[in-house]
Amino acid sequence: MDLSTQTFKTYLSQIINDPSLEHHIDAIIECFSVIHLSKNDFLVEEGNICKYFCFLEEGVLQHSLNVQGEEKTTYLALQNTTTAALKSFKQKLPSRKNIKAICDCTLRIINLEQFNSLMKNNKGFRRYYHNLIENQIFLIDDYRINLLTLAPEEGYKNLLETHPNLFQQVPLHYLASFLGISTRHLSRIRKKVNEH
Numbered sequence: 001m002d003l004s005t006q007t008f009k010t011y012l013s014q015i016i017n018d019p020s021l022e023h024h025i026d027a028i029i030e031c032f033s034v035i036h037l038s039k040n041d042f043l044v045e046e047g048n049i050c051k052y053f054c055f056l057e058e059g060v061l062q063h064s065l066n067v068q069g070e071e072k073t074t075y076l077a078l079q080n081t082t083t084a085a086l087k088s089f090k091q092k093l094p095s096r097k098n099i100k101a102i103c104d105c106t107l108r109i110i111n112l113e114q115f116n117s118l119m120k121n122n123k124g125f126r127r128y129y130h131n132l133i134e135n136q137i138f139l140i141d142d143y144r145i146n147l148l149t150l151a152p153e154e155g156y157k158n159l160l161e162t163h164p165n166l167f168q169q170v171p172l173h174y175l176a177s178f179l180g181i182s183t184r185h186l187s188r189i190r191k192k193v194n195e196h
Contacts (some may be wrong), residue, residue: 004057008108011080016128024124031118032108037101044095050085052109059105060169064098073177076170082132103169152181156189
């Protein structure tokens with residue numbers, strides 16, 4: 001088994017978090033195929049249907065909205081996480097957001113037919129999906145609370161602690177948009193924090 005497959009297997013095992021379901025993991029992995037996105041390629045564009053549910057093996061995917069002609073980053077999907085425009089993917093509806101590679105990315109993907117088949121036939125995948133969604137709700141909750149309660153400087157420090165590699169991988173203007181501040185403001189905060 002190559003290293004990337006082993007990483008995916010470990011990730012699935014951690015999310016499933018039930019040794020009695022471990023034997024389902026190989027069947028899950030077999031359903032996923034690998035694709036590559038170059039920097040600035042889209043996984044899905046606003047108005048199109050999201051075709052894939054994916055595990056991000058390498059790189060960073062930016063979720064964004066176009067608000068009155070300005071690109072707003074709503075989420076950054078990082079290496080070794082799962083992502084999709086989920087409502088678009090599951091309900092075959094036009095996506096309300098863009099998902100774009102902000103560096104070269106490697107993804108493991110399944111289409112809706114494969115997803116539904118796994119949900120129906122694979123107990124391990126059902127548990128994985130249930131736990132994944134629950135974890136995402138926790139993350140969204142924390143993100144919203146932090147956005148409302150933390151000062152921009154605290155938000156920056158929090159991001160630095162939880163995702164230290166992000167600042168090497170992601171251009172500053174995407175991070176500023178994600179934190180809800182201007183690029184200039186983020187530059188000032190970084191300088192101030194780095195001086196301490």
